[in-house]
Amino acid sequence: MDDTEAFDHIQNLGSDAPDLNLFVQRLITAQLDDPSLVLSHRNLLLEYGDCISPAEQGLLLLHALGGNDIPLDLLKCAKIPMRRWTNEGEIQSITASDFGFNAELIGLLSSDERLAELGQRPEVMQQALEDGTIIWSLSPESQKDLSHRLTPQTTEDWATTALRLLCFACPPCYEGKVNWALPLKKAIWNLLDKATNQKRLPSSLRACVIEALLFFCERDLFAIRLAAVERAKSLLRKNMSFYYQASVTLFESIISRIDGNFQRSEALIADFLAADHEGNTRSDNALRGRLHISNIENKIHRYDQGVASTIYNWEGIHPLSTFEIEVTRRLQGVAAKFFHSIGDFKTTRASLEQHLWLNSTMPIRPNTRLLIVTRLAEIHCELHEYEKALEIIQVELDGMTARKGRPFRRLSMARAEGYIGLGRLDDATTVLQELISVEPPELDDLNDQVLRVRRLILSARIHHEDNNFPEALQHWQLTGQMIDSLSIFKSRHGWTLAIVHLSMAHAHIALGNEDLARQTWNAGVEIAMRERFEYVFPVLATTWLHKIVGEIHEVKGWPLRVMLPGGKSDLTWL
Template sequence: MTFISYHGAFAVFPDLQPQAGIVSFNTPPVFGIQNRDPESRPVKQGLVKYQRASSKWRNSALEAASQSLFDESSTRSEDASVLLVFLSFFSPCEKIPLELFTRGSTPRKRWTIEGEIELVDATNVGLVPWLVDILADDQRLTRAFRELCQLAAVLKYPDETYHLNEDMSARVHRSLAPDALPFWRQQTLIVAYRAIPWKYIEFPEPVVKSFLPHLHHVAEAFHDCFDELPTATRTDFMLTLIEAFRFPDMAWKYFAIGQAELAAGRLKDTHLRLCIGQTKAVLGRLSGNMDEATESLQDFISNDPAAAVNKRIRCEVGVAIIQRSLNSIQVADLSTAQKLLEDWNPHGDVPSPLEEVLSFRKHSLLGRVMRLQGNFDESLRLLGIAHEMSQKPSQLVFDEDLRDLTCDLADALRELDEPMTGEDYLRTEIIRRTERPDPLTGKSLLELALSEALFAQERYEEAEKICVDIESRASLLKYERLRVYVILAKLSHIRSDFEVALSRWSEAMQALQEFSLVDGQVHTIISASMADVLDAQGHNWLTRESPRRASLNELAKPEGVPHWIAGFRQWADYLQSRGRHDL
């Protein structure tokens, strides 16, 4: 999913905000004073007020650090004192990566109102400049951490992560003046949420998942104070939570959307409403609640006049259309999904980067729909367009979608009896993921598609080796379990190892029960495979008298998804070549 934010905000000090209205997009004022005559009296007064407040919060950190470490005469640096206080607001139960602070304090990419990409400084949403100076400087930050480690205040791990225990955190908080606590909570919230990359415009480093417990901790500590945040900071925080929704697990997803709704509060913003609705639709599908998935998108067409002129809102409507199409696929209504996707197009001849993302998603998803419908040539054409978009040099980052896109490409090629070409795509993507300095996880789907491509080339030993390895992995997705059982069953079946084949087909049938909406043809093919095994073992009387035959045939609905699992069509042909006529 893609969500868009805007920037140009006042800092996070209510008493320092000017009485002006909301600042325009692409204008990054700090405390609302930098685009005015520095010699004017109001500006001088604002600067003096800011400097006094800044000095107050810094001094509060120095005093709290001295009291917490019981060393008032220490020559400890100011940086170390500030860092100790800052650390105390993060989760004491988790390691803290250095990257959390550097990412959260350095410029981050955001979408503009016109669907372009801009870099936004942390000061624009309220991180004070003197904290930016410390946190964004790797060498300075490392020195401060080293100093705290030497004082035994912080523990350093071999993987370059750090830990401040709960007792020290509590001691620091007790040492801080009560009126300083809101300031430090706000500053840590800004750093924690800004460390999360936005999809399609920033690289999804694996270390990001270790940021989530800290974001959870600081957001939970702040959740009853969201109204105190300036609108732009609050909006950026809310949209980043929605971006972070894409990370596992379900408990995190529920927390992220819940906090986003709290942060949105009573803000009247078409863009925010669309973003929350889209995310709740995804949550509904993931949890199996299709009523929620559908209802969340009921009012996705905005009556707001902004929708007619605002490219960002038009793109969000496009994202909502994609979510509706995914809902349709979930209930096997492929024709509706196809129509929804075909009706959306970029506005104008030169698409913005955000529209390019939507176009990529449209072609990817429409290509999948076409394959599921059996229109394999058109599927390959559409998926090829999406793949070409993902490979051309641009400021967009499609890394998080390449796994699924590559699997769809390979499956379309499998259906067209071009498994060698599919194998090339799969191996290229697997190598790309594993050769990164920080290898990406989630390769099981790619390897299962590769195993099917190898099976199609009669390279059975290679296919089996991959599947056996995948089967041994923990936490496989439901679809991954089903597909590995199917491929292993086919391998045993084709080798006439019928005892093992029957066991594998039984596992596949059991795995299939976890899917609430499955086309009857999938049941039929698995059932026919089991019947073929029983016949080969001389138990054909069991299959002839089975009362399940009629019900299985009735399940094969024309509106279903007959090509859900790539390779089943060819497997059905194989069974028919063995004399089975019950498919």
């Protein structure tokens, strides 16, 4: 039978004939798989992928991704369209096919059955991360064999495919609807870090790589955020669009602020805006808003007198794009933060309540709502509206499934604050004990340091409120030691050490330790002379400070002057 007769016969079989593609692919693969050859048959995969078993492509993809600790979830991302911002400030979906993946690879990564077959290959080893996330690695022998028998061109082509998959998998920055669990995020970051840590990247993927890096710049571990910003900056080119230029500048500014370098944070934005970059799209306008907000955040931290007059200098173009809506929401939250920073708690409460009301008319991501409710609960505590605080917190807890992460920890601390205010100290203690189990071991950025110190202070206050002064002293000492060990926190919130010393003085007086009381009091006074107190920790610089210093002054008559933020007059006990 010649070729023409064979093909005519195949066509006449009709649609009811069994699909023998996989059988033929495996047959061809078995024929070509000769380990005695210097070069592997896998060098043919990109050009003849439809003729060779899909699992072979899977092995090369795992090898190109580094061969170790590759999350299965990363491979499965190919069946979910990638989401990216358009110039109009809206989200568009891009399929794996449109992004440049071949049909055979898409077929493999989109099929749970085929992926399961790949996972059962003898070359593939399966493990799990601490949260149960499945990761695959290639055996050392297979990695060595692939490294020696692949041509440089094949290696380069598959490295590009692996990098393309990493870019495709990363959610869009700024949208905030998707964030991976931390173990998964660390694992994928390690792969992206290695894949982009090379001198030459495909020019066609450079912008896509920066987009993927921006996702890692946005939140979670400081070390990863810093590395992602630096890598994105190194890949940036002058001819790239405003979106990439502004985004890298924004996150570099934010990272500098988190690291306590407010001057550099503000200078980065000022220099960028002074350069007059062209950017006329709706997306560009939204990014100008984000840069404006970062600048306002710096001014709030410095208690700049011009915040009130400049906070609303940016606005979206009506009708607002989705991106501009997100920025407008963020600006509303920063406005509430400003009023909070100057101790105007009633205006802060009104601003946050309005923020929640506005968001009831538009979808909002759960973590954003959780943050707003938490801040509102903290303000209720400042205004001694403890029952109201617990009421709105309970509504959030009732609808919460995953009780972990930074937003949950902050909500729980507001809950403990409410219980302390009502004298329900046992309930407050229970909340803090639950928090210990979900705290991250790393304290690598200011936000996590603030939450750790805040929990320690709450614990010390509970013992103090319960008149268990020996235990309270131990907790205050532990808190002071922790603050001393956190250089970033101490440089930003050094006033908290004054609270620690003044609280210890109060406890020593209650125990009759006159000399120790005077010693710790003097230490607190010395810090208060150079550090401005703030309202970052609910009730600490208000209700708690007034309680302990007022009682000490009533008994001992010791004087104290405390500097307050927002241009307020100093607080004095003379």
